[in-house]
Amino acid sequence: MSDFSDSRAVSASGLRAQxxxxxxxxxxIANADTPGYRRKLMAFEAELGPNKPEGAVKTGPVRLDQTQxxxxxxxxxxxxxxxxxxxxxxxxxxxxxxxxxEAQRSYEANLKLFDQAREMSRGxxxxxxx
Numbered sequence: 393m394s395d396f397s398d399s400r401a402v403s404a405s406g407l408r409a410q411x412x413x414x415x416x417x418x419x420x421i422a423n424a425d426t427p428g429y430r431r432k433l434m435a436f437e438a439e440l441g442p443n444k445p446e447g448a449v450k451t452g453p454v455r456l457d458q459t460q461x462x463x464x465x466x467x468x469x470x471x472x473x474x475x476x477x478x479x480x481x482x483x484x485x486x487x488x489x490x491x492x493x494e495a496q497r498s499y500e501a502n503l504k505l506f507d508q509a510r511e512m513s514r515g516x517x518x519x520x521x522x
Contacts (some may be wrong), residue, residue: 405448406502409436412451413495420483421492427464427471429481431457431488439449457482501512 416432423429433455439448459482467476 397478397513400506401445401449402449403502403506403509405439405450407499407506409451409499410495410502414499416493417481417488417492421485424483424485424488427469428461428479429483430461431459431483433457437463455470464522465494467470 413434416434418516420431435452435455436449437452461479461482463477464480465477466472469478471478
């Protein structure tokens with residue numbers, strides 16, 4: 393029975409990780425026009441421990457994208473310097489939308505795996521009751 397619970401735990405960890413990824417993508421999209429905003433990046437790490445199943449993942453620390461911020465020319469902007477420029481955001485909406493779709497599909501795949509493991513364990517319990 394531990395194989396069924398391990399598979400559910402692995403898929404649940406994937407669900408949590410992809411949900412966190414989707415939250416960061418949505419924050420990036422919401423702040424795409426915020427001056428000086430740096431895109432948030434995150435990576436997944438193996439979740440290790442004595443009670444953790446093999447294959448479980450967790451989110452790593454959030455990092456800020458260190459690519460150069462674009463200079464935007466708008467002398468009327470309150471953050472503009474003496475030359476009329478201010479730092480824009482390094483968020484690329486095309487990349488964020490692609491990341492959001494990838495996170496959504498990964499979330500759906502983990503959800504399907506979780507549901508299948510639950511159905512298989514339910515079927516096994518039904519067989520054992522007979």
